């Protein structure tokens with residue numbers, strides 16, 4: 001830091017040049033975040049002082065947090081939203097960490113840490129790459145007796161961090177041709193060291209929803225907690241009913257089952273679902289940072305909550321049981337504001353707008369001879385541009401086109417890892433004009449490349 005500060009004028013000129021270097025979302029098809037609703041921004045400013053880590057000082061904000069949890073539980077089909085238990089986080093990663101931390105604590109507190117059957121685990125997919133396997137900290141016995149978490153192969157990379165942080169093994173279940181987890185594969189991976197199951201509603205790469213009804217049955221049968229990562233899909237799937245895609249979807253390959261969007265069950269109406277994470281800072285149209293973690297009720301945590309509860313003698317509350325300490329009340333206020341202001345009707349319109357973009361996107365793709373790899377159930381579209389003959393060459397071509405779209409035309413799109421495909425997230429800041437311009441540029445690049 002310099003000894004002497006600079007004037008406000010100088011400072012804000014500097015800030016402007018920094019913000020000019022940031023994106024304004026105009027050509028962004030790669031992000032799961034978007035321009036927040038103005039009421040969220042205003043509420044964020046109004047509550048910039050508020051810290052819900054010290055609840056006695058910010059009783060109003062705490063009341064809002066309780067209401068955000070209740071509204072979210074109701075959106076997530078909770079049979080009794082008032083009994084839902086949760087709090088705001090910084091986003092999907094923190095929510096997932098905390099959900100899995102509770103699974104681990106619950107496992108120990110319910111005395112399930114029994115012996116380990118190495119045979120049943122021999123073909124599991126470890127969260128550690130081969131380098132970390134050879135780390136001397138993990139001699140084969142201690143490594144093999146680690147607790148495990150079972151999740152779809154398509155799970156977000158936050159779970160890799162969680163495995164590292166909490167010292168648990170990730171067992172990755174197989175997926176079907178629509179990139180949804182195969183329930184039998186999940187079940188076959190369960191053993192006595194399993195702490196819980198993960199399902200996804202709105203996968204990062206394809207927007208798919210796993211068959212959560214079946215995962216719920218497995219969770220109940222094996223008495224395991226089931227956490228649903230609905231960071232992206234939580235503000236979409238409940239509002240999809242009214243969106244149709246009928247003129248297009250018959251042209252897209254995929255089985256009949258995959259070609260519908262309504263009535264996807266993924267949340268608390270299914271008895272096996274113990275917790276759900278959902279992010280206001282994604283399709284919730286709120287400000288960054290804002291995630292929500294909700295448990296069915298406090299009792300599903302068993303004595304896990306006591307394990308992370310710490311005494312807070314110098315604060316206005318006796319205990320704190322959240323992962324982080326100081327938490328932004330401004331994010332609570334912003335989520336409260338946008339959820340109250342839009343209501344279900346507003347979110348339905350938002351989802352409907354995005355699905356209309358998806359329809360337009362598909363029509364534009366057809367003009368250049370392309371179509372989505374799978375039926376886009378929500379507003380993420382994956383498109384293969386390779387020959388389908390040589391996978392390595394297809395990955396290379398996809399990466400080359402992705403890079404050229406950015407370098408030559410300024411379009412931010414991403415590429416999927418599961419298969420070689422370009423990935424487009426059609427967020428509310430996107431317009432049909434943007435889509436037409438992007439597809440035009442993509443068509444030109446493909447012609448030049450072939």
Ligand SMILES: Cc1ncc(COP(=O)(O)O)c(C=O)c1O
Nearest residue numbers: 032091092093156204229231232
């Ligand atoms: C399904 C899913 N879960 C979790 C996350 C992590 O969210 P965040 O980046 O807000 O921590 C993402 C981010 O894209 C996601 O798509």
